[in-house]
Amino acid sequence: MSNDGSPQGSSQAFGWRPDLMLGIAPMDYQHRQLVASAAELHFVVTTKASQHDVVKATRDLIEITRQHFDWEEQLMLNERYDGYAAHKEHHDRLLKQLVEVESELEAGSIGSCQTLALFIETWTLQHLLIVDKALALFLEKSRMKV
Ligand SMILES: [Fe+2]
Ligand SMILES: [Fe+2]
Secondary structure (H helix, E strand, O other): OOOOOOOOOOOOOOOOOHHHOOOOHHHHHHHHHHHHHHHHHHHHHHOOOOHHHHHHHHHHHHHHHHHHHHHHHHHHHHOOOOOHHHHHHHHHHHHHHHHHHHHHHHOOOOOOHHHHHHHHHHHHHHHHHHHHHHHHHHHHHHHHHO
């Protein structure tokens, strides 16, 4: 139990970290924007902002995520990435979950803000550090062959 009265784990800020840089410039640029948007949602959720602010931050994150996923999927197709299907499935699942969160927030039926904050942080980090990292390694290798 922390002595500043905050619930366990919630005092740690979520945001951009150097290990999220994958070495592909346009991808890193978009990931920074995506993480900033996810961090904004994480912030409004953990500071118990108004429902209006939480819904707005969720919509912003959905928009930026959709744009980034579209771009990345086109890149994978252009580069004939063999992990395309699994990666796209991951994107689709994440977006579907985010849209569900938005619906639940609008209906005022979201269970726990702490759970939502953890979900945002986990999916962002897992996707970048595992799924996108594999794509970045593939791109790096295929560029070295050219
Ligand atoms: Fe991705
Ligand atoms: Fe990505």
